[in-house]
Structures are given as structure tokens and as C-alpha cells.
Amino acid sequence: MTASSDTNALAIAIVGVGKIARDQHIPALARDPRFQLAATASRSGGVQGVETFETLGALLAARPDIPAVSLCMPPVPRFAAAREAIAAGRHVMLEKPPGASLAEVFRLEALARQAGVTLFASWHSRAAAGVAPAREWLAGRRPKRIRIDWKEDVRKWHPGQAWIWEPGGLGVFDPGINALSILTEICPVPLHLTASTLTFPENRATPIAADLTFTDGDGLDATAGFDWRQEGGDIWQMEIDTDAGQLRLLDGGARLFIDGQETTLDDTGEYPTLYRQFGQLIAEGRSDVDAAPLIHVADAFMLGRHLRGDPFHD
The missing domain is CATH 3.40.50.720 (NAD(P)-binding Rossmann-like Domain)
Structure with missing residues (x-):
């Protein structure tokens, strides 16, 4: 059906x-x-x-x-x-x-x-089971440190998809923007990018890895690492330390931990x-029409320090 x-x-x-x-x-x-x-x-x-x-x-x-x-x-x-x-x-x-x-x-x-x-x-990714509860828990708390790791094997998830390596295809930001969509949904303070390092395969027009640094303008330590060269299992996680406990989102937002204890979630998909x-x-x-995640990507390209890496072959 x-x-x-x-x-x-x-x-x-x-x-x-x-x-x-x-x-x-x-x-x-x-x-x-x-x-x-x-x-x-x-x-x-x-x-x-x-x-x-x-x-x-x-x-x-x-x-x-x-x-x-x-x-x-x-x-x-x-x-x-x-x-x-x-x-x-x-x-x-x-x-x-x-x-x-x-x-x-x-x-x-x-x-x-x-x-x-x-x-x-x-x-x-904003519709992942842990995102709405994470937003609710973070409301009224002050983030002190944010660390995002979003790493997967491009050959597994995007086999033969040449468009992602062309201008406009976003490269590693195709999955990385999922993390940014969660961050902009749950973070109780506004963030903006201050620095980025983008690694481009020498034979491709879009990045295969990215390291980002954010600020709230008030001393918050916030970083993100995206990589399409991951081996040995996907990593889609976000860790936020606050003035009143720690929050962790794993598996792309499907699992939520508060102060080390996993929360039971209602997952409708x-x-x-x-x-x-x-x-x-x-x-x-x-x-x-919320463009906030795409704004972070655009800023990453504007502020990015470009590095050349090994060629990528699908």
C-alpha cells in the first residue's frame, strides 16, 4: 500500500x-x-x-x-x-x-x-524523539559547553550521489546540517559562528570534513566536528553541559540522557x-520556513579556512 x-x-x-x-x-x-x-x-x-x-x-x-x-x-x-x-x-x-x-x-x-x-x-532531525524533550529540559538553563560530533561513512549513506560533491551539494554539511537543525531548535541562547576549518578532497568541490566554533557572545564554549570519513560505526551525538546538569543526545537525537540517565521517549518517527x-x-x-541551520552553513563557508585533503573516490 x-x-x-x-x-x-x-x-x-x-x-x-x-x-x-x-x-x-x-x-x-x-x-x-x-x-x-x-x-x-x-x-x-x-x-x-x-x-x-x-x-x-x-x-x-x-x-x-x-x-x-x-x-x-x-x-x-x-x-x-x-x-x-x-x-x-x-x-x-x-x-x-x-x-x-x-x-x-x-x-x-x-x-x-x-x-x-x-x-x-x-x-x-528536529523530529527525532529526543529533540522536543531536550528543548524543554534546556529551557531556563544556561549552557556552559556544547560539543557536537557528527561522523559517518559517505560511501554507506550516499553511494554514487555525485551531486553532493558539486557546488550547492553541501558535501559533509548534507548530514552536518541535521546536527545544526537540532542545535538551533534546542539551544536556549542564540549562537553564531566565529571560525571554521573545511577539508576538501583535492578532486571535489565540497568539503568532506568540517570543524566549527560558535559563541553566544558571553563566553560559551561551543564546537562541532563533522566528518564523512568515519569507519567503525556512525557517530551522531551532542553533549551540552549547563549550570544545572548535563544533556546528551545520541543516535541523531533518537536517545536522550540527562545527567547520565537515559530518558524513555515516545518515538513516532x-x-x-x-x-x-x-x-x-x-x-x-x-x-x-526556518533558515537558521542553513545560515550556520553559509557562515561556515564565509569564515572557513580551506584545507586540501586526499582525493575521494566512491
Whole structure:
């Protein structure tokens, strides 16, 4: 089953049927009674039993009955697709990151507002089970030290995906921005970047590793290390020492520890949570376009000290 059979469900189309769509979006929609997967647009194959179009333009012209689209293609072509869908009066959900540049994101936000449609810049890691409880625990506490380690094997998670190594593909910030989306969601004080060191393979245009330093302007020690050369298991963790205890998020936010004790969490899944939020935004006539994680990435490139590393071969 690929879609809800509820006649009251909102018809939605997926644009870009690649790995993330097949692994996360399609299963989430199949379990969500609020939505019905009514069509796809993709050059890499569709979904059995669902009408497929080669282009978004063809889909929009043929299916005016579909009010919402979820854009799952890489970030560089996403602006043109989102603009086309908004101009056609459709609600739009954007995979992370919401654009290849900040200007694109802010332009789309303005276009959606003018068109009176919902635009949702989704950050799936914010929907991890431990993130909301972490935000609640940190509220009213003063962070003294923050350390993020986000390290994985690019060959495992992005096999053969050449676009991530091209300008706009973000390189190691493709997973690293997940950590930044959690940080900007839970940190009770505003942070800005003060320094970054970016390591680029000599044959690639985007970084394979990054070390970042942040400040709140008031003495907070905050650092992050991202690396795509990890071997021996993924590391997705965040440790925050405060004036009233320590918080640790492990497994990308799926596990939460307070002062060394693990907290029992209610995990409904990241992408089911995102689609529930998208449905609520549409019902309420609102948009949610938070560019804060992408601002940190842009600052990392602006402030970055560039190092050249060994060539990378997939």
C-alpha cells in the first residue's frame, strides 16, 4: 500500500523519487490517513500503482486536483521546482536543506506568502524523539559547553550521489546540517559562528570534513566536528553541559540522557512527524520556513579556512 484510501485525505505528489523518497517519504505517507500519494514526477522511476510524470510541469498541468507537493530532489534544482509549484497554487514541502542558497529560501518564502499557499522547510532531525524533550529540559538553563560530533561513512549513506560533491551539494554539511537543525531548535541562547576549518578532497568541490566554533557572545564554549570519513560505526551525538546538569543526545537525537540517565521517549518517527506538521500547516493556512541551520552553513563557508585533503573516490 502506497497511499491512504481515505476519501477525505489530501492528495499529494512526490517530486524526485530517489533514495530519500523511497526510504522515508513514501513509507511515511502510506501510514498517514491525512494524505494520499496521488502522483509522482521523477526521471528515476515512480511508485507502483501511482500515476507518474516525467516532469513537475507535466504533473501540475495534468493534475490540478493535487493541492500539495513534496520536493525530494537535490537542493540545486529545488528552487525552480518550488517556484513552479507555488505559481500553480500548490502547497510545498521542501526536503532539507530548503535551498542551495539563503536568497533562494527567502525568495520562496515571499512567493508562498504572496500566493497564499503553505511552504514548509522541513528539518527531519528536529523530529527525532529526543529533540522536543531536550528543548524543554534546556529551557531556563544556561549552557556552559556544547560539543557536537557528527561522523559517518559517505560511501554507506550516499553511494554514487555525485551531486553532493558539486557546488550547492553541501558535501559533509548534507548530514552536518541535521546536527545544526537540532542545535538551533534546542539551544536556549542564540549562537553564531566565529571560525571554521573545511577539508576538501583535492578532486571535489565540497568539503568532506568540517570543524566549527560558535559563541553566544558571553563566553560559551561551543564546537562541532563533522566528518564523512568515519569507519567503525556512525557517530551522531551532542553533549551540552549547563549550570544545572548535563544533556546528551545520541543516535541523531533518537536517545536522550540527562545527567547520565537515559530518558524513555515516545518515538513516532521523523518523517511521519514531518507530514503531520505539514498537514497542520496547510489546515491552519501557515508556513514554516526556518533558515537558521542553513545560515550556520553559509557562515561556515564565509569564515572557513580551506584545507586540501586526499582525493575521494566512491
